[in-house]
Amino acid sequence: MGTGTQLERVAVPLVPVRARIEGVWQRMRERWQEIEPRQRQWSVLAGALIAGLLGLLIWQAARTDWKLLMNGLDAGDARTLTAVLTAEKIPYELGENGSAVLVPAGDLDKARLATVTKGALKSGRMGFEIFDKPNWVGSEFDEQVNYQRALEGELERTIAAIADIESAHVHLVMPHDSLFRDQERPAKAAVVLKLKHRDLEEGEPDAIRRLVSSAVDGLAPEHVVLVDADGRAELGPKTADSEQLRAEQALEEKILATLEPVTGVGNVRAAVTLQYDPAAVEETAENYDPSQTVTLTMQQSDQSSGPQQLPAGVPGTASNAPNSQAPPVYPQQFSLPSSAKTEAATYGASKRTMHSVQGAGRIHRLTAAILVNDRLAAPAVSGKPAQWQPRSDEDLKHLTALAQAAVGYDAARGDVVAL
Numbered sequence: 232m233g234t235g236t237q238l239e240r241v242a243v244p245l246v247p248v249r250a251r252i253e254g255v256w257q258r259m260r261e262r263w264q265e266i267e268p269r270q271r272q273w274s275v276l277a278g279a280l281i282a283g284l285l286g287l288l289i290w291q292a293a294r295t296d297w298k299l300l301m302n303g304l305d306a307g308d309a310r311t312l313t314a315v316l317t318a319e320k321i322p323y324e325l326g327e328n329g330s331a332v333l334v335p336a337g338d339l340d341k342a343r344l345a346t347v348t349k350g351a352l353k354s355g356r357m358g359f360e361i362f363d364k365p366n367w368v369g370s371e372f373d374e375q376v377n378y379q380r381a382l383e384g385e386l387e388r389t390i391a392a393i394a395d396i397e398s399a400h401v402h403l404v405m406p407h408d409s410l411f412r413d414q415e416r417p418a419k420a421a422v423v424l425k426l427k428h429r430d431l432e433e434g435e436p437d438a439i440r441r442l443v444s445s446a447v448d449g450l451a452p453e454h455v456v457l458v459d460a461d462g463r464a465e466l467g468p469k470t471a472d473s474e475q476l477r478a479e480q481a482l483e484e485k486i487l488a489t490l491e492p493v494t495g496v497g498n499v500r501a502a503v504t505l506q507y508d509p510a511a512v513e514e515t516a517e518n519y520d521p522s523q524t525v526t527l528t529m530q531q532s533d534q535s536s537g538p539q540q541l542p543a544g545v546p547g548t549a550s551n552a553p554n555s556q557a558p559p560v561y562p563q564q565f566s567l568p569s570s571a572k573t574e575a576a577t578y579g580a581s582k583r584t585m586h587s588v589q590g591a592g593r594i595h596r597l598t599a600a601i602l603v604n605d606r607l608a609a610p611a612v613s614g615k616p617a618q619w620q621p622r623s624d625e626d627l628k629h630l631t632a633l634a635q636a637a638v639g640y641d642a643a644r645g646d647v648v649a650l
Contacts, residue, residue, distance in 0.1 A: 297333040304330050319345045398425045406449040418450035425460040479503045482638050489637040498604035506595040515586045523581035535570035597646040
């Protein structure tokens with residue numbers, strides 16, 4: 232009885248409220264009917280615009296503001312960092328092909344602390360985003376350290392953007408000014424590069440030095456040291472050894488690119504060794520062919536004379552006077568006829584002159600060692616190991632022929648391709 236009375240008491244005021252709502256709706260409809268059609272259109276547009284602005288504001292308020300936690304990570308460090316964030320229940324996103332990790336702006340400090348305390352990353356560095364939030368309690372020394380860390384991180388990202396560089400690590404020594412000249416310390420930099428190939432292109436080491444020196448005040452390019460991550464000497468100008476290593480690597484890549492489509496990716500290993508001649512060669516050769524001669528010059532002369540009358544008679548004026556006739560007692564005498572013929576000729580044999588100049592770096596011999604995995608008969612399934620079968624002699628002969636064609640095999644030169 233008491234319950235029914237209470238329900239009736241609650242339901243009584245609902246009727247006037249419903250009536251008032253229906254009245255307000257009816258008046259709004261009547262008012263809408265009184266408005267002109269043009270005003271109705273403007274009212275609809277204004278309502279849609281207001282609704283869109285409200286929706287945009289709500290979306291901006293609900294959208295997560297992602298901040299960069301770490302950039303330039305390799306696959307292993309990215310996996311370690313995401314595991315730490317998952318354990319701390321910090322949401323994250325991956326960017327730049329998995330090399331960057333972003334977290335919400337509100338969890339950035341917590342993520343940084345978790346990263347430092349629980350994970351020792353070998354790659355990745357923060358840039359100038361370290362100054363996204365001001366540090367009101369830090370000292371001037373802390374600010375200088377953070378600036379140096381941020382500058383190193385930005386340089387690492389910039390250097391890693393070069394095509395031939397996989398990753399970079401930069402260490403800076405900032406300049407130290409002093410009133411005494413002997414206590415001044417110039418700026419220095421050491422850059423460790425992990426290369427995609429064995430060496431950099433010509434001019435890239437100097438370009439990296441100028442890049443780093445331009446980003447740091449008081450840093451000269453000669454004070455920037457570049458070191459390969461594989462432990463090789465300081466990277467510098469091209470030498471004969473570096474050119475040889477580069478040529479060997481290019482041939483190894485040709486072998487892999489030729490054989491991997493047949494054997495499968497990762498089933499081929501190749502090592503190429505080249506023997507160069509470091510000296511330049513200049514040759515001049517002259518060849519004569521005696522079977523082919525040519526007349527160069529020819530000179531001939533032919534002289535002949537008939538019988539000539541010889542002097543006869545008594546010596547004296549009568550015999551030597553003109554128009555005088557010898558006495559008949561003295562017969563006439565004549566000289567014998569004569570002839571002379573001379574011939575001079577110059578002949579030349581066929582000659583061929585060849586002059587050749589060959590610079591340093593001529594290949595004396597090429598040696599290639601190729602290791603090919605067995606043929607995969609059955610892949611690993613349900614915990615069972617994969618099954619492999621040795622390759623037939625015909626397959627090995629075919630692969631050897633492909634490798635020889637890829638490296639430019641020359642038997643006369645003594646090249647060896649072992650597979």
